[in-house]
Amino acid sequence: MTTTLTGPVLVLLDHASTGALRTTVLELLTIARSLGPVHGAWVAAAGTPAAAGPDDATLAQLGEHGVEAVHVLDLGSADARLSPVVAEGLTALAAGTGAAALLLTSSFENKEVAARVGVAARAGVVVDASGAEVDDQGRVVAAKTVFAGTWTTRCAIRTALAVVALKANSVQPVPADAATVPAIERLIVAVSEAAGRASVVEHTERVASDRPALGEAQVVVVGGRGTNGDFSAVEELADVLGGAVGATRVATDEGWIGHDAQIGQTGVTIAPKLYIGAGVSGAVHHRGGMQSSGTIVAVNSDPESPIFEIADYGIVGDLFTVLPQTAAELRRLQG
Known part of the structure; x- marks a missing residue:
């Protein structure tokens, strides 16, 4: 054989x-x-x-x-x-x-x-x-x-x-x-x-960051429409976990974050060990780029959001309350 x-x-x-x-x-x-x-x-x-x-x-x-x-x-x-x-x-x-x-x-x-x-x-x-x-x-x-x-x-x-x-x-x-x-x-x-025949006419170096590359990160914290453009809580939790920051298409289309952070069928496909979606509804085009994640955690104020259908853990609540509390507790546990 x-x-x-x-x-x-x-x-x-x-x-x-x-x-x-x-x-x-x-x-x-x-x-x-x-x-x-x-x-x-x-x-x-x-x-x-x-x-x-x-x-x-x-x-x-x-x-x-x-x-x-x-x-x-x-x-x-x-x-x-x-x-x-x-x-x-x-x-x-x-x-x-x-x-x-x-x-x-x-x-x-x-x-x-x-x-x-x-x-x-x-x-x-x-x-x-x-x-x-x-x-x-x-x-x-x-x-x-x-x-x-x-x-x-x-x-x-x-x-x-x-x-x-x-x-x-x-x-x-x-x-x-x-x-x-x-x-x-x-x-x-x-x-x-x-x-x-093609040529590179301009090359912009990626801004240096201590965060891992989105496509390679083992932990990714993602912000969606529910952030209303404020990614501070998402970024704080990602930094505590040593993870990358991602976003849904609507967040990038609104200009809240760069398009290189978009996850989905028309964006980056990821498969981290831990995915945390904050204010993410779970539209099918986004799910296509993250559904292979190991553990999926969803934080959304709407209990009917489709993201809860595929989440391993779901929290119905305000992301601006849940994420800072989570970050604070993780810092306490880390000593």
């Missing part, structure tokens, strides 16, 4: 400009080890500290999680921030290594990359997956919730290359039983003229 893939499993090693790995990469590596031999794909913009590849500390971290080889993609003068450029690099790498699967974190950028790789390599693609395994026919099977989280599906990919973008917090990262010493291999990619 086939339980692992014969070809390598490529993992896109998302990292900061400094070269530090994103936390979600370790989750991907944990899943990848169950599929087959793990290879990393390292893409970095020319001129950044990470352009030469992972440093010794990062390489050791990758070895602790079972990575056998790290492929550093040399894209020449092409802009590595463009999804067509990254997709061409990954497509060339998959063909050169005979990869059987490509795993990415399911972010906005990576989902576009996954789609482009799927077209170029004629590969089956599943995005926003919550897990992946190999069945007894040697196919990659991805788990995915659909219809606003009301159905859980299993999608078997029948092409030679399977491309799967996985949601953050899908698994708990676990180091390999035995560490490896990853080999470094450099691949020079001749990027096509078509891939570089």
